[in-house]
Amino acid sequence: MSKELKTGIVAIIVIAIFIWGYNFLKGQNLFDTDTRYFNVEYANIAGLTKSSFVTINGLKVGKIDKIEFNQQPDKMGHLIVRFSVEKDFLFSKNSIVKIYSPSPLSASNLAIIPDYIAENAVSGDTLKGETESSLFTSIGERLDPIQSKLEKVMVSADSLFKNVNNILDLKTQKSLRNSVKNLENTLQEVKKMMFSVNSMIDSTSLDLKESIKNTRLITENFSKVSDTLANANIGGIMRKAEVTLNSANLMLDGINKGQGTIGKLVTDDELYNNIAAMSKELENLLREMKLHPKRFVHFSLFGKKAKAYTPIKEAELEKDANK
Structure with a gap:
C-alpha cells in the first residue's frame, strides 16, 4: 500500500470522525438507525x-x-x-x-x-x-378583556364628570350648600330629641326596675305553684276520679236498665201510677181529718155514739177547705 493511499484513508477517517462528532454534539447520532x-x-x-x-x-x-x-x-x-x-x-x-x-x-x-x-x-x-398557554400568556389573556372594560369605564367616568361639572353651576352649588345647612339643622334637632328621650328613659328607669322586680316575684311564685302541682300526684287524683266516674256511669246505666229500686221507680210506669194514686188518697185523708176530726177521734162523757162516716164529694171538701 502506497504512502499516498494511507494518507487518503486516514484523511477520510478523520473527516468522518469530524462529521460524526459535529452531529453528535448537535444531538444527532449518525449510527443510530432507529431515529425517526x-x-x-x-x-x-x-x-x-x-x-x-x-x-x-x-x-x-x-x-x-x-x-x-x-x-x-x-x-x-x-x-x-x-x-x-x-x-x-x-x-x-x-x-x-x-x-x-x-x-x-x-x-x-x-x-x-x-x-x-x-x-x-x-x-x-x-x-x-x-x-x-403559559402563566404569563394566561394572565395576559385574562387581563386583555379587563383592560378593555377599564377603558370603557374610564371613558364613562370622564363623561360623567363632565356632565356633573355642567350641572354644578353657581345656582346649583348655592342650593347644595343650603341643603347641607338644612341637614345640619335637622341633625341638631334630632340630637336634642335624643337628649329628651334619654331624660325620659332616666326618669322612668326606677319604675321599670320596680316592674322588673315585680315580674321576677311573680315568676318565682308561679315556679312554686308549678312545683306544688308537680308534687301533688295529679296522676293518682285523675285515676281516682276516673274510677269514680266509671262507678257513676255503671250506676246510671243500671238505673236506665231498670235495675234496683231507683231504676224501677224511673222505668216502671205502673209503680209510678200507684205511688201517685196513694199520694192522692193520703192527701184526701189528711184533708178529711183536718175538716172533720171528730170522725176519727171520739170522746164523750155521756156515752154519746159517734156519727158514722159518710163519704162526701170532692166539691164539698174543696168548699169546706176554702172557708
Whole structure:
C-alpha cells in the first residue's frame, strides 16, 4: 500500500470522525438507525428553539432538528418544526405535539401527547400541533378583556364628570350648600330629641326596675305553684276520679236498665201510677181529718155514739177547705 493511499484513508477517517462528532454534539447520532423524523406546523412557536427537547410523558426522546417557514401561499408566515424521536416508542398519526414551558423562566419544549387508536406514525409524517398557554400568556389573556372594560369605564367616568361639572353651576352649588345647612339643622334637632328621650328613659328607669322586680316575684311564685302541682300526684287524683266516674256511669246505666229500686221507680210506669194514686188518697185523708176530726177521734162523757162516716164529694171538701 502506497504512502499516498494511507494518507487518503486516514484523511477520510478523520473527516468522518469530524462529521460524526459535529452531529453528535448537535444531538444527532449518525449510527443510530432507529431515529425517526416528524414535522409539525405552528402559527407561533412561542420561543421554541433548535436546542429545545422533545418529550413523551415527561421522558426526553428527541430534540428539534430544524425550524423553517412554510412556503405555501395559503399558509404564509406559519412555521414548520422538524424534530427527531430516537426511541422506539410507537404512537398513532392522531397524536398531538404541544408546545409547553416547564417554568416561566425556561425555554419552551415539545411534548408528544400520544394516541394509540389510529395507524402508527412513521418517519416523515406531519402531526397536529397545539400551543399550551403559559402563566404569563394566561394572565395576559385574562387581563386583555379587563383592560378593555377599564377603558370603557374610564371613558364613562370622564363623561360623567363632565356632565356633573355642567350641572354644578353657581345656582346649583348655592342650593347644595343650603341643603347641607338644612341637614345640619335637622341633625341638631334630632340630637336634642335624643337628649329628651334619654331624660325620659332616666326618669322612668326606677319604675321599670320596680316592674322588673315585680315580674321576677311573680315568676318565682308561679315556679312554686308549678312545683306544688308537680308534687301533688295529679296522676293518682285523675285515676281516682276516673274510677269514680266509671262507678257513676255503671250506676246510671243500671238505673236506665231498670235495675234496683231507683231504676224501677224511673222505668216502671205502673209503680209510678200507684205511688201517685196513694199520694192522692193520703192527701184526701189528711184533708178529711183536718175538716172533720171528730170522725176519727171520739170522746164523750155521756156515752154519746159517734156519727158514722159518710163519704162526701170532692166539691164539698174543696168548699169546706176554702172557708
